[in-house]
Amino acid sequence: MTIESKPHLERIIIHGFKSIKELDLKMKSINILIGANGSGKSNFISLFTFLRNLSEGKLQNYVEKNGYANSFFHFGAKVTPSIFINTEVGDNGYNVKFVHGNDDSLVFEFEYCTYVGSGRNWKVKGKKGESGLLPGSEVASDYVRRYTHEYLGQCRVYHFHDTGPSAGFKQAADLTSSDYLYPNASNIASFLYRLKRNYSKSYKDIIEAIKTVSPYFHDFYLEPRGTEGNEKILLKWLHRDHEEPFSANQLSDGTARFICMATLFLQPIDLRPKSIILDEPELGLHPAALDILADIVKVTAKENQVICSTQSVTFANQFNAEDFIVVDQINGASTFKRVDEKDLTIWLEDYAMGEVWTKNLIGGRPEW
Numbered sequence: 001m002t003i004e005s006k007p008h009l010e011r012i013i014i015h016g017f018k019s020i021k022e023l024d025l026k027m028k029s030i031n032i033l034i035g036a037n038g039s040g041k042s043n044f045i046s047l048f049t050f051l052r053n054l055s056e057g058k059l060q061n062y063v064e065k066n067g068y069a070n071s072f073f074h075f076g077a078k079v080t081p082s083i084f085i086n087t088e089v090g091d092n093g094y095n096v097k098f099v100h101g102n103d104d105s106l107v108f109e110f111e112y113c114t115y116v117g118s119g120r121n122w123k124v125k126g127k128k129g130e131s132g133l134l135p136g137s138e139v140a141s142d143y144v145r146r147y148t149h150e151y152l153g154q155c156r157v158y159h160f161h162d163t164g165p166s167a168g169f170k171q172a173a174d175l176t177s178s179d180y181l182y183p184n185a186s187n188i189a190s191f192l193y194r195l196k197r198n199y200s201k202s203y204k205d206i207i208e209a210i211k212t213v214s215p216y217f218h219d220f221y222l223e224p225r226g227t228e229g230n231e232k233i234l235l236k237w238l239h240r241d242h243e244e245p246f247s248a249n250q251l252s253d254g255t256a257r258f259i260c261m262a263t264l265f266l267q268p269i270d271l272r273p274k275s276i277i278l279d280e281p282e283l284g285l286h287p288a289a290l291d292i293l294a295d296i297v298k299v300t301a302k303e304n305q306v307i308c309s310t311q312s313v314t315f316a317n318q319f320n321a322e323d324f325i326v327v328d329q330i331n332g333a334s335t336f337k338r339v340d341e342k343d344l345t346i347w348l349e350d351y352a353m354g355e356v357w358t359k360n361l362i363g364g365r366p367e368w
Contacts, residue, residue: 008305009155009275013086016074017050018043021333025325029301032319033309033336034357035327036366040334041279041309044327047085048157048277048307054096055152057130060105068104075332082109087148091116094148096131105129113144154274158183160260161283163253169260170248175224175231180271185260189235192263193222202268209262209296213289214255221245254284261293265300275305282312294318316354324353326364337363 014023019040033041050072053062063069074080077100084097093114101107111132112121122140124132132139133149158181162168168186177187178194195203210217221236236245248256261281265272282290294315297306310316316324321341328335339362341348347356357364 009087009089009151011086011088012047013084014047015082015084016080017047017083017085018072018074019329019332019334020044020047020336021074021080023334023336025336026338027305027307028322029305030297030319030323031305031307031325032316032323033307033325033327034311034316035309035364036329037311039327039329039364040336041327043334044336045157045277045279045307045309048155048275051085051087051152052155052157054131055133055149057134059131060129063106069098069100069106070104072098072106073100089148089151092144092147092151094133094152095121108132113141113148115141115144151274155277156180156183156273156275157277157279158185158260158264159279160185160257160281161279163256163284165249167256169235169256172225172232172234175226175233180273181264181267185263188260188263189222189233191267192220192235193224193233195263195267196220196222199268199271202266205266206262209266209292210255210259212292213258213286214252216240217255252284254286254289257281257284258289258293262296265296269303272300272304275307276300278306278308280310280312281308282310282315287314290315291318313354313358316357317352319353321348321353321356324362326362328363 008029009027011026012023014020020043033044035041050062053059063072070077073083082097082099086093086095095114096111097109098106099109108126111125112123114121122144124145125138126132126134127137133145139145162184168184169188171186173187173190175190175193178190181188181191192203207219216239218238218240221238222233224231224233226232235248237251238245264276281293285293290312300306321339321344324339326337326339344356344361347361356362
């Protein structure tokens with residue numbers, strides 16, 4: 001079985017990770033997390049960054065940079081002795097359990113993959129405190145290991161919050177840094193250059209989407225500079241009424257973020273992450289732009305899974321009840337539940353989902 005045949009994360013089980021004491025959640029093509037500040041949306045999204053670092057052999061470094069191991073256990077390791085994570089992607093599963101190490105590190109208690117056709121636990125064992133999913137590890141089945149490792153490599157978390165002068169996408173990037181769009185879009189210039197040369201349809205789709213939000217935008221101006229093999233490229237753009245290119249610093253924050261998101265969602269399918277995870281995409285966007293972004297998300301979700309959190313009623317209004325995951329915090333523990341459209345039939349005759357949310361009919365609101 002190949003990843004292409006069933007790319008989506010279908011179910012996730014978590015015990016003891018940050019504010020998530022217990023979770024057993026079925027996932028769909030579109031997954032919109034709504035909830036109050038501090039409810040646990042960001043902790044859920046951070047799990048995917050955690051898993052990606054695990055799959056790249058960077059787990060211990062990631063843990064050290066983010067408060068060491070104790071901060072990853074629900075209310076600390078004295079209260080929660082272990083962290084358990086189970087993901088199901090198609091017919092394959094990945095299971096891992098951590099305990100707290102004496103040096104405030106995460107210690108693998110067990111790690112294994114599953115495949116429904118066998119009913120067996122295919123153990124993997126890593127080296128130097130890292131995952132057994134890495135190539136060269138001790139594994140019961142390299143084929144089963146490789147499937148999970150490749151999926152986690154295709155599962156990326158994106159943040160486009162930083163639009164200041166030092167933002168990554170406003171700096172010159174190596175021309176060769178174009179394999180995939182980086183999580184903060186710091187290589188967007190080189191990535192767009194690649195699309196313009198090799199994926200003209202996707203590039204044109206991105207341009208047209210940007211024009212619907214910013215009619216003055218005409219095109220990108222992408223010219224590499226430097227000696228061959230050491231070329232750099234800077235993100236510049238053309239105004240419809242001017243010949244001279246403008247720098248990325250001359251974009252509004254909202255336009256800059258929309259450019260990043262249009263590039264993320266409208267890139268070619270063969271380059272697009274299998275699961276796209278995004279935190280609060282509405283920041284800085286006009287309501288009309290949110291409508292367009294929601295349409296783009298829906299089109300993308302026909303082929304790729306989308307997981308995102310939002311605080312925007314306007315953005316939430318564009319999606320169906322079954323797309324939502326409501327996040328609340330009860331006694332310090334985050335709870336996650338899917339919305340049942342049948343429970344809202346009467347309300348949905350007159351209101352969109354964002355409006356239903358504001359009426360506190362589904363939860364996910366602050367405790368006043």
